[in-house]
Amino acid sequence: MIEPPPTGPPPTGPPAPPFDEPRARALLALACAAAGLPDPAGARLLALGENAVFDLGRPALVAKVGRARELAPRAAREPALALWLAANGVPVVRPHLPEPVTAQGHPVTFWHRLDPALRPARAADLAPLLRTLHRTPPRPAPPAPLPRRELLAPVGRWLRAAEGYLDPADADYLLRRGADRAAALAELVPQLTPGVIHGDALPRNVHVGADGPVLLDLETVADDLREHDLVVLALARDRYGLPAEEYLAFTRAYGWDVREWAGCAVLRGAREIASAAWVAQHVPGSAAAAAEFRRRVASLRDGDRKVRWHAF
Template structure:
């Protein structure tokens, strides 16, 4: 099934179709998924298309395993996803209100736990960092310059090949896959890991490059980056493979914005900013978060 744009209104309609009170649901996030706090109690995550159903199942499987391992992470409120009019929907136990803003050191603390885990009793995929590029660009078909789409596709292929040649410093194994402070909530009992869809087994360095890119592209203060590397115990930018994983992540991040473009002029402007900076090879251009 072809992916279709997901809006807040369409996601609320899907909640209602599943038997929930869609109009009263409180929107928490709108990205590749729409995430709502339901009046009925749980948190619902609504995906765009049936193509993401297996990914939703994977996330719930990972959540159960992390609970068994004692890792502080979100807990599923239902064993399997719902499928509502072709869109997967997962339900989660609500988290307490945060006691403070998440700090990079909180993320480092959780990554140390995740990176110490053994392989689970079920197969984890490799981190397919660039696998979503085609889907994200497809959502912007007709809204962006075809030359920009062709550029990102070529760059995706280039970094996919280069990524196979990097030699890690850390032992490969389970990773979060999208290790950002926004995917951590600090509750009364400490930091809790969220958004487990990209949980994989791969180079641990994937999880660390994200924060280096956050400093360089999104303007995170260097002092905060140093608190992250100190909390984790190593700075990935000291590794000669960092530029390759960073380039792949930048490619994916530029393409990711494309899914927001229909109906959102700000997303189109940001997409153009990111692509232009990659074309020009300018690592100093600041990107805006979406």
């Protein structure tokens, strides 16, 4: 069962330092020292979201620094899951170390850097990867029991990360809406057989190299409704401007359009709530994130599905 996001007061104690690039670099330096890797002074920042992702240059590794200490359990699963998926024929990125390094409580994982991409990934590149993943057998068993895809569970954490920067009414609205939607999620009847899913199936989590597409970012691999992996692109079509022809190419390559499923609106709505709350953690210090957060919440309040959301 998917639990509703927490609604209680935030934990007491001194506030955590803001997770920005300087903070992420400091944590990366600690992790590299602990792992016996060279000083990462020249590391190149690739992304700053739930993780700060760095290209270390030499050695040919990529490091992911977890934004929050609460991400440690899923970071601990990810390297072993990558090896398990690869053994089951799923093209995935490979870990450099079998488990994370901890830097002041933040998990840091190290991965072999892939060769340069031949081109940006498209929606159709994701479809065969998901077909392979969704056929992954339950045996041999994964290295640890897979969790459910608790899509709404982080909503409270994301909102608390921006406490004092958000309109409290907006935060309360997302918490209440998320709790209502969590109850509806628990009642969904899937059309596909549940099983292994990626959990955040977007083209940005695919690398197209000389040997074909490879799946990245395996933190949210779970055992749940396969529809989770398909509704992501349905939402991208509706909210983020994914061209209709690209979405059609994806559904044709996968072999099914999740919008035909009776539960699509419920699952899509839950993903919208999570996507709106996700932006909140970027609001401190970012006027663009604050504006995007307000845009998303206002469109949810108004029930306006035509409002375009901007990737952040």
